[in-house]
Amino acid sequence: MEMIKENTFRHVLDDDGVDPRVLRTRKLIVDGFHELLVEKDFQAISVRDITDRATINRATFYAHFVDKYALFDYVIARSFHELLRGRLTHRCGLSTENLRTLLLTVRDYLSGHLAHCTPDNQQNIHPYVIRQVHAQVHEFLVHWFKPIANDLDAAAALISWAVMGAGIHYSEDQTLEMDVEQMVTVLTQGLDGIGINLD
Amino acid sequence: MEMIKENTFRHVLDDDGVDPRVLRTRKLIVDGFHELLVEKDFQAISVRDITDRATINRATFYAHFVDKYALFDYVIARSFHELLRGRLTHRCGLSTENLRTLLLTVRDYLSGHLAHCTPDNQQNIHPYVIRQVHAQVHEFLVHWFKPIANDLDAAAALISWAVMGAGIHYSEDQTLEMDVEQMVTVLTQGLDGIGINLD
DNA sequence: CCATATATGTTGGATAAGCAACAGATTTGA
DNA sequence: TCAAATCTGTTGCTTATCCAACATATATGG
Secondary structure: OOOOHHHHHOOOOOOOOOOHHHHHHHHHHHHHHHHHHHHOOHHHOOHHHHHHHHOOOHHHHHHHOOOHHHHHHHHHHHHHHHHHHHHOOOOOOOOHHHHHHHHHHHHHHHHHHHHHOOHHHHHHHHHHHHHHHHHHHHHHHHHHHOOOOOOOHHHHHHHHHHHHHHHHHHHHOOOOOOOHHHHHHHHHHHHHHOOOOOO | OOOOHHHHHOOOOOOOOOOHHHHHHHHHHHHHHHHHHHHOOHHHOOHHHHHHHHOOOHHHHHHHOOOHHHHHHHHHHHHHHHHHHHHOOOOOOOOHHHHHHHHHHHHHHHHHHHHHOOHHHHHHHHHHHHHHHHHHHHHHHHHHHOOOOOOOHHHHHHHHHHHHHHHHHHHHOOOOOOOHHHHHHHHHHHHHHOOOOOO
């Protein structure tokens, strides 16, 4: 029980070949944490609360996560990742449809998160959520860019933050209508400008 | 992982002091087994089916139960035990009220079991159910008798089977009305005959 | 203010769960 | 009928989880 934390963030969803006990324990922790998040504020949740709820030993928790903040990051990253994967039709490819899905998923995930949380949690946690969601968006973009060219780091950074910006904007004010097609056009035209043609 | 099976049947509900991993694994096995029971016949369920559903290793199953029949016995004994404990108001005492509760609980448990199962399972499993439920009823009676006198084995055997007989009879034909008070009277009078006065 | 909890991480040794491989029994189906 | 496949228990070794104990930090309250 040494290298469990090691793989936790390489790829958030590579459960293949992992010891079944590790997968079970992770799920118990995550489920217990989710239960607690709707009951009380993040700041008020102790590691002991989590392990009691998960029916695992406290030492085992620390074998999986360095602290509750790492657990939180993991939960956000994984749930967003799963939501996005479930919505993508063209798996692993750069296309206008996938860009559209990306924009909509970020917005929906963020507004869903705001809807679930207590007001206090909204204030304190939102920045962490954004950071983790962005990390995932960025990872997807890099993955999509890779077959096209290697040195597109700047483009990935720019577009990932553009997508996040749109998502944040529209998730915070639900009265606004999101003009997805216009945004997709901006992104595709922009990419076209640096020699990347979609579809 | 040697003596797990050891304590399994001493008292069906003494979870105190047992290793948490054992309790979790047991629960996973029992839950998976329950799921499978409503899907297919008991005879068609393999140990591998159970362990796959429970997400545990097959070898771990054999550390807990000698075979699927032992698991079945355990499930019956435990669920009946829990149902009865939940209904008893006068905990651990011999009284007309507890005798009444015993009669009704046996009938309800048996008819509930018949209602859940596939016709095939009803035929094949019913004898095992009766055997295990009787073992529990007998254990409760012995426990209630103990403060009164020591050599009441015959009385416990007789009354436990009388209770079972009533339960079986009325669970198999739901149209009959169970005259509980008459039966309780029979039992209390009978006990009175050997010098045991209730209430 | 200080004493008494309570929370956080960490460690070493004990124990349950995982796994692969095995032999033998039973089922399947060609 | 016979061979291939599947199921059943069992075993030795590996690995993850448990637990108790510890040092430290942060409340909590009298």
